[in-house]
Amino acid sequence: DRGDVELDIELLYKAVPQLAKVFHIIDKIGEGTFSSVYLGQAQMRDGTKELFALKHLIPTSHPTRIAAELQCLTVAGGRENVMGVAYCFRKDDHVVIVMPYMEHQAIVDVIGSLSFEEVRLYIYHLLKALRHIHQFGIIHRDIKPNNFLYNRKSKLYALVDFGLAQGTADTQIELLKPLRKHWLKEHILPSAASRAPLPVRTQSSSQKPVRTIQQDLTCNCYFTERVCNICIHTLKQVKQSSSYPLTVTNVALSSCTAAIDVWSAGVILLSLLSGRYPFFKASDDMIALTQIMTIRGSRETIQAAKAFGKAVVCSRELPRQDLRTLCETLRGRKLVSQGAKEPPMALLSRAQRGAAKWRKTSPDTAYDLLDRLLDLNPTTRITAAQALQHPLFRDL
Numbered sequence: 001d002r003g004d005v006e007l008d009i010e011l012l013y014k015a016v017p018q019l020a021k022v023f024h025i026i027d028k029i030g031e032g033t034f035s036s037v038y039l040g041q042a043q044m045r046d047g048t049k050e051l052f053a054l055k056h057l058i059p060t061s062h063p064t065r066i067a068a069e070l071q072c073l074t075v076a077g078g079r080e081n082v083m084g085v086a087y088c089f090r091k092d093d094h095v096v097i098v099m100p101y102m103e104h105q106a107i108v109d110v111i112g113s114l115s116f117e118e119v120r121l122y123i124y125h126l127l128k129a130l131r132h133i134h135q136f137g138i139i140h141r142d143i144k145p146n147n148f149l150y151n152r153k154s155k156l157y158a159l160v161d162f163g164l165a166q167g168t169a170d171t172q173i174e175l176l177k178p179l180r181k182h183w184l185k186e187h188i189l190p191s192a193a194s195r196a197p198l199p200v201r202t203q204s205s206s207q208k209p210v211r212t213i214q215q216d217l218t219c220n221c222y223f224t225e226r227v228c229n230i231c232i233h234t235l236k237q238v239k240q241s242s243s244y245p246l247t248v249t250n251v252a253l254s255s256c257t258a259a260i261d262v263w264s265a266g267v268i269l270l271s272l273l274s275g276r277y278p279f280f281k282a283s284d285d286m287i288a289l290t291q292i293m294t295i296r297g298s299r300e301t302i303q304a305a306k307a308f309g310k311a312v313v314c315s316r317e318l319p320r321q322d323l324r325t326l327c328e329t330l331r332g333r334k335l336v337s338q339g340a341k342e343p344p345m346a347l348l349s350r351a352q353r354g355a356a357k358w359r360k361t362s363p364d365t366a367y368d369l370l371d372r373l374l375d376l377n378p379t380t381r382i383t384a385a386q387a388l389q390h391p392l393f394r395d396l
């Protein structure tokens with residue numbers, strides 16, 4: 001409540017006293033695991049007043065992590081639908097990133113009333129932001145509506161929150177370049193330390209079969225004092241595998257290429273076309289995988305996993321859904337399941353009318369793009385730059 005917010009504002013002024021000289025902090029507008037965001041007003045030199053968003057990062061964040069987030073904003077931000085940075089304040093371990101304030105709507109509040117044209121523009125502008133950051137070798141890794149600010153009336157868009165960003169192998173963001181060597185490489189698999197391809201060993205009956213573990217070689221170890229989850233996970237795989245010696249290949253997993261952001265854009269489009277947000281809601285990776293299989297088909301998922309040396313077992317076959325039918329069905333059912341005061345028949349017909357309108361206005365190209373964004377295989381998935389050339393956006 002207001003009391004808590006006022007207390008937080010007071011604590012922020014105390015932690016970073018310089019802020020008080022520049023800003024009148026009005027409200028708290030966002031609260032996440034790693035930061036709190038405040039609305040502040042500043043009196044400019046010419047006497048006008050301007051609004052800013054002040055992102056206070058939790059003091060326990062790794063300094064390099066904080067600097068990397070700031071560097072993403074300063075290097076890539078301020079254009080192409082990516083938020084820019086105005087100032088940055090620091091005192092001791094407290095860092096506040098100051099950005100221009102952008103008024104925006106939460107997608108949950110508008111999803112039911114968006115027209116197809118608005119959905120098309122939203123995805124177009126999201127893809128534009130992704131193309132831009134991917135050109136710099138930034139993988140955002142947390143693409144979701146809360147991190148893509150949307151002002152419906154003025155048609156403004158801004159990608160925010162590089163708190164989880166990672167660099168591609170050839171990233172232009174200095175601080176996203178992994179400096180410390182991969183923990184696994186140093187401690188467990190010294191033979192994999194070189195990026196040169198390893199000799200292929202042939203199997204013979206006297207030898208144990210050689211298993212290939214595809215290991216992403218850029219990991220989080222650099223950012224924490226602890227060994228990161230990727231390494232722990234791989235280490236488990238190594239230990240469980242009875243088949244030493246191992247061959248390690250340098251093929252990055254999907255989570256470590258820009259394709260992961262494109263997948264997220266696909267899930268957002270799926271959400272907007274079906275009128276359901278969130279579309280997927282999973283408490284762990286296995287449930288997430290099951291939900292994906294339900295939409296994209298179990299056979300297709302198993303095949304895509306195989307291409308990455310992973311085995312997926314599914315107790316029964318789940319057919320791949322036709323995306324258009326799926327979205328239209330969910331849309332048509334939405335009003336009915338919401339249980340408004342109208343009699344069921346009136347609701348049903350309203351839902352059907354709504355669905356019919358979408359059927360008319362949403363072209364097949366929208367579902368074709370959706371299918372390409374949600375390609376289960378990250379190596380064949382459409383890129384943001386390619387997606388912008390899709391027929392759906394021909395006139396833009």
Ligand code: ADP
Nearest residue numbers: 030032035037053099100101102146160161163
């Ligand atoms: P976190 O890492 O805590 O998720 P974000 O950078 O995503 O932090 O910001 C959290 C929320 O604060 C956003 O979802 C948005 O509502 C709001 N916010 C962030 N930056 C701005 C901005 N420049 N203008 C307006 N609101 C913002």
Ligand code: MG
Nearest residue numbers: 032146147161
């Ligand atoms: Mg966020």
